[in-house]
Amino acid sequence: xxxxxxxxxxxxxxxxxxxxxxxxxxxxxxxxxxxxxxxxxxxxxxxxxxxxxxxxxxxxxxxxxxxxxxxxxxxxxxxxxxxxxxxxxxxxxxxxxxxxxxxxxxxxxxxxxxxxxxxxxxxxxxxxxxxxxxxxxxxxxxxxxxxxxxxxxxxxxxxxxxxxxxxxxxxxxxxxxxxxxxxxxxxxxxxxxxxxxxxxxxxxxxxxxxxxxxxxxxxxxxxxxxxxxxxxxxxxxxxxxxxxxxxxxxxxxxxxxxxxxxxxxxxxxxxxxxxxx
Numbered sequence: 001x002x003x004x005x006x007x008x009x010x011x012x013x014x015x016x017x018x019x020x021x022x023x024x025x026x027x028x029x030x031x032x033x034x035x036x037x038x039x040x041x042x043x044x045x046x047x048x049x050x051x052x053x054x055x056x057x058x059x060x061x062x063x064x065x066x067x068x069x070x071x072x073x074x075x076x077x078x079x080x081x082x083x084x085x086x087x088x089x090x091x092x093x094x095x096x097x098x099x100x101x102x103x104x105x106x107x108x109x110x111x112x113x114x115x116x117x118x119x120x121x122x123x124x125x126x127x128x129x130x131x132x133x134x135x136x137x138x139x140x141x142x143x144x145x146x147x148x149x150x151x152x153x154x155x156x157x158x159x160x161x162x163x164x165x166x167x168x169x170x171x172x173x174x175x176x177x178x179x180x181x182x183x184x185x186x187x188x189x190x191x192x193x194x195x196x197x198x199x200x201x202x203x204x205x206x207x208x209x210x211x212x213x214x215x216x217x218x219x220x221x222x223x224x225x226x227x228x229x230x231x232x233x234x235x236x237x238x239x240x241x242x243x244x245x246x247x248x249x250x251x252x253x254x255x256x257x258x259x260x261x262x263x264x265x266x267x268x269x270x271x272x273x274x275x276x277x
Contacts, residue, residue, distance in 0.1 A: 029058035030241045033070070033078035035149055036179030038224070039063035041199035041268055046261040051248055057241055065148025065179065073097060073227075076234030079242035082249075084197075084224045085149035098227035102250055105258050105269040106223045109153055110201060111214035112184075113139075113193035121193075125216040131161045138172045140192035141165070144183045145175030149222075154195045157219065184210070197222055199268035224269075226250070249273070 038044055039061055048059050062072055066083040073081045074097050081098065083089060092098045111130055113121070119139040121130035134141055143166065144151040155166060165173040176186055180200040187194035188208035196204075201212075214220075226246050231237040248254045255271035262268065 028056060028241065029060055030079040030238050030245060031060045031062060031077065032080045032082055032245070033062045033064060033068075033072040034082040035066055035069060035084055035224075036063045036181065037084070037150065037197045037200045038082060040179065040181045041197075041203045042263070043199065043258070043261055043269060047254070047257045050257050051245065051254070054248065054253070055244055057244060059245060063179070065144065065146040065151060067147030067152075070097075073229045076229070076236055079229055079238045080226060080245055081229065082224065082226045083149055084222055085152050086223055086225060088149075088152070089225045089227060093227060097230055097233055099230050101225045101227050102246065102273060104224045104226050104249055104273050105255075105271045106221065107198045107269050108215070109150065109195055109220040109222050110198050110212050111193060111195055112187070112201060112210045113213040114191035114209045115211050116191065116209070117213065119193065122211070122213045124214045127157055127214050127217045127219055128161045130214045131158060131163065134193055135161070135163050135165065138170065140190050141173050142183050142187040142190065142192045142194040143173060143175045144180065145177045146179065148179070150180060150195060150197060153220075153222070157195070160219065202263050202266055202268055223272075 044061050052058060062078060064072065066085040066088060069081055069083050070088055070092050072078050089101050093101050111127060119134040119137045121133050124130050143154060158164060158166065166175065176183060180196055181204065183194050184196060184200065184204050185206055188206050188210050191209055193213065226249055228239065228242050228246055229237045231239045250273035255273055258269050258271045259267065
């Protein structure tokens with residue numbers, strides 16, 4: 001069964017072969033399946049115009065949780081994935097859906113919560129201790145619940161605390177099945193705790209009574225990776241254009257573009273791609 005993208009590509013190719021479209025009318029664009037954090041933080045709005053100015057290639061971003069983004073790529077509905085859940089990314093490549101995983105940048109996760117701090121965790125640096133306190137106090141907590149990289153990180157941290165609110169579903173634990181911006185909006189409205197990537201938090205405008213509660217724990221490290229979707233799996237993948245985007249992202253120019261993205265003089269992402277030959 002053809003996906004919508006495959007069907008459109010087949011129609012385009014047929015029109016091109018029939019002479020209805022000129023050869024130079026081929027769409028010079030790619031689809032990048034990425035996380036809501038790279039979109040909601042404003043990073044793409046900062047770096048994509050620079051990439052287009054350099055190459056002439058348009059990038060259409062599909063912003064989803066990491067799990068959904070990888071599923072989009074598995075269906076052949078993206079050329080590149082740019083996400084932040086290393087174990088899932090490595091599995092994607094091992095299964096033959098991706099060509100190669102390359103690290104791009106990092107930031108960190110933080111726990112934010114209401115100024116009133118009902119769990120008594122503010123200014124802490126131990127995320128596991130904070131989650132245990134939230135559980136004990138039954139303080140309101142918002143989970144993305146969307147199989148994203150952030151959601152996966154949250155579940156791993158609960159597991160490290162030997163707790164499983166996602167399984168027991170207490171009334172104080174609210175799963176919303178949406179992206180980071182929506183989770184922060186919900187937490188702001190509820191005066192609840194929520195785990196977020198720092199980039200989205202810095203760019204978030206509706207903070208309300210929320211403030212940073214826990215940061216600095218090494219377990220909150222947040223790495224991003226980029227992968228070309230395997231054209232051997234899906235003939236619709238624009239291999240050359242997708243690889244051009246990856247090559248630029250990990251190049252000194254692309255890494256500098258990432259590093260230069262700041263809000264109120266605060267850097268949101270820190271490039272750490274391996275040097276290229």
